Amino acid sequence: METVLTRPSAAPVIQALRSIGYNASTAIADLVDNSLDAKAVKIHINFAYGESDGMITISDNGSGMDEEMLQTAMNIGSKDPRAKRGANELGRFGMGLKTASFSLGKRLSVLSKKDGVYNERCWDLDHVSECNEWQLFTRIPEEVKAKMGDIESESGTIVCIDKLDRFMGYGEKRKLKETSFYNKVARINRHLEFVFHSILEKSEVEMFINGKEIVPWDPFMRYHPNTMEGEMQMLRINENRIKVQYFILPHASHLTEPEYKKAGGYKGWRDHQGLYIYRENRLLYFGDWMGLFPKDAASQLARVRIDLPNAADSDWQVDIKKSGINLPEDAKRRLEAISSIARKVSRDIFYFRTQPGPRNPSIKGSLNTWEQSGSEDGPQFILNRNHPILSELLKNLDDENAKLLNLYLKFVQLGSPSNIIDSPKVPEEEVQDVPDSQKELVIQFASSMLKLNVADNEEQLFNILLTQPAFDGLNRATIKAITTEANLIVSN
Numbered sequence: 001m002e003t004v005l006t007r008p009s010a011a012p013v014i015q016a017l018r019s020i021g022y023n024a025s026t027a028i029a030d031l032v033d034n035s036l037d038a039k040a041v042k043i044h045i046n047f048a049y050g051e052s053d054g055m056i057t058i059s060d061n062g063s064g065m066d067e068e069m070l071q072t073a074m075n076i077g078s079k080d081p082r083a084k085r086g087a088n089e090l091g092r093f094g095m096g097l098k099t100a101s102f103s104l105g106k107r108l109s110v111l112s113k114k115d116g117v118y119n120e121r122c123w124d125l126d127h128v129s130e131c132n133e134w135q136l137f138t139r140i141p142e143e144v145k146a147k148m149g150d151i152e153s154e155s156g157t158i159v160c161i162d163k164l165d166r167f168m169g170y171g172e173k174r175k176l177k178e179t180s181f182y183n184k185v186a187r188i189n190r191h192l193e194f195v196f197h198s199i200l201e202k203s204e205v206e207m208f209i210n211g212k213e214i215v216p217w218d219p220f221m222r223y224h225p226n227t228m229e230g231e232m233q234m235l236r237i238n239e240n241r242i243k244v245q246y247f248i249l250p251h252a253s254h255l256t257e258p259e260y261k262k263a264g265g266y267k268g269w270r271d272h273q274g275l276y277i278y279r280e281n282r283l284l285y286f287g288d289w290m291g292l293f294p295k296d297a298a299s300q301l302a303r304v305r306i307d308l309p310n311a312a313d314s315d316w317q318v319d320i321k322k323s324g325i326n327l328p329e330d331a332k333r334r335l336e337a338i339s340s341i342a343r344k345v346s347r348d349i350f351y352f353r354t355q356p357g358p359r360n361p362s363i364k365g366s367l368n369t370w371e372q373s374g375s376e377d378g379p380q381f382i383l384n385r386n387h388p389i390l391s392e393l394l395k396n397l398d399d400e401n402a403k404l405l406n407l408y409l410k411f412v413q414l415g416s417p418s419n420i421i422d423s424p425k426v427p428e429e430e431v432q433d434v435p436d437s438q439k440e441l442v443i444q445f446a447s448s449m450l451k452l453n454v455a456d457n458e459e460q461l462f463n464i465l466l467t468q469p470a471f472d473g474l475n476r477a478t479i480k481a482i483t484t485e486a487n488l489i490v491s492n
Helices: 010-017 024-037 067-074 096-102 125-131 142-148 178-195 197-202 257-263 310-316 329-352 388-395 399-414 436-451 458-466 476-485
Strands: 042-048 055-060 107-114 117-124 156-162 206-209 233-237 240-248 274-279 282-288 302-308 370-372 381-383
Touching: 010 096, 010 125, 024 042, 024 055, 024 096, 024 156, 024 178, 042 178, 067 096, 067 107, 067 117, 096 107, 096 117, 096 156, 107 142, 117 125, 142 156, 178 197, 178 206, 178 282, 197 282, 233 329, 240 310, 240 329, 274 310, 302 310, 302 329, 381 399, 388 399, 399 436, 436 458, 436 476, 458 476
Parallel strands: 042 206, 274 302
Antiparallel strands: 042 055, 055 156, 107 117, 107 156, 233 240, 240 302, 274 282, 370 381
């Protein structure tokens, strides 16, 4: 079949790319992602106000780019979003550098240094609109380059955006006043300390705005003694492993006034409840139950963290701005179950203050005795091992009795009617291939039965083991092989 090669006109496409839907905060965050992907550990973001124009620069000490890499980075759509990404890589579409920058201003200049060698490129949208061609300058204008400064380390990159028509009204009659300009910078600072809080907490990365370090803001108040942490759960959604954990923030009565104000975030307590979706430790979406539940005052203490790998982008429909997302159908039921537990605990605390006080700072967890595991294979319901009563009980037991109690609880959990599943029958004479974890469980249980004199002989021991729901899938030959290998001898 015949085809015709068409090239889209540059001017209208560029204008369309400028209107993807960034705001100033999401645009700057997207540009910071590029520095993180370059393994930078120091990132400086600077905003300079001018009477007629301003300038935004983002400089880092990352790996830098040679000429070919820089040319690729400046191309529109430099990556195939379907291609597999490296571990922890934040980029997806190869569009963020350009679209985020163009949403702020009409000129993008990039100066990069790799192994001591400088390279540069510049997009000027006034020039593109005038010639209606995809003409990229190989040199940065001298007056701009002088303001960008040098890259002190052996490698690194400086991204500069000026002609800030979208950010401050360059070229228009009504330009942003200096006070409003820096108020906008302050809002961007709050956004970055929130979006990148996990990365700043868990790595050696440092970020600065106009020379002032960005301090991470933890929406889950994990270090407050009255915060409750649900158990970390692993879900498998379309072959991707997703981590889910809920947090219940302290009742207002347990917070000082500054703590209460800070924990409310810039949207306020009610609007910070809900799901918090992270991709490679970078926050994508927050402050909403995404159609699973309505917001209400009593649920404002509940915040549920969901961690995705970048391989899950397609399933969760992550957009170019990394601020829009959709829940996969396979995830909704399990997230609804976990979130409903968090909301119930939040309501109990909100109305009745049923929360441990500061005298028991070690107590963390839900007040429910059972929780849904969210697991597709394995127990559907798990005992809450962080329950305050159980924690207090274990604290007062010696090691031997604590082990015995934990073993008993493990079998209570596995023997719950909700967790029993039909296992395929295996010929009795065939020794099965059993995971080490299950072998260890058989040995622990058999040893306890012998120590407590529950079994008087080998036959009794086998019958006890075979009637346990936890070992429902094991046959007699397998049980015998495991106990024999462990030298568990029963005297007649």
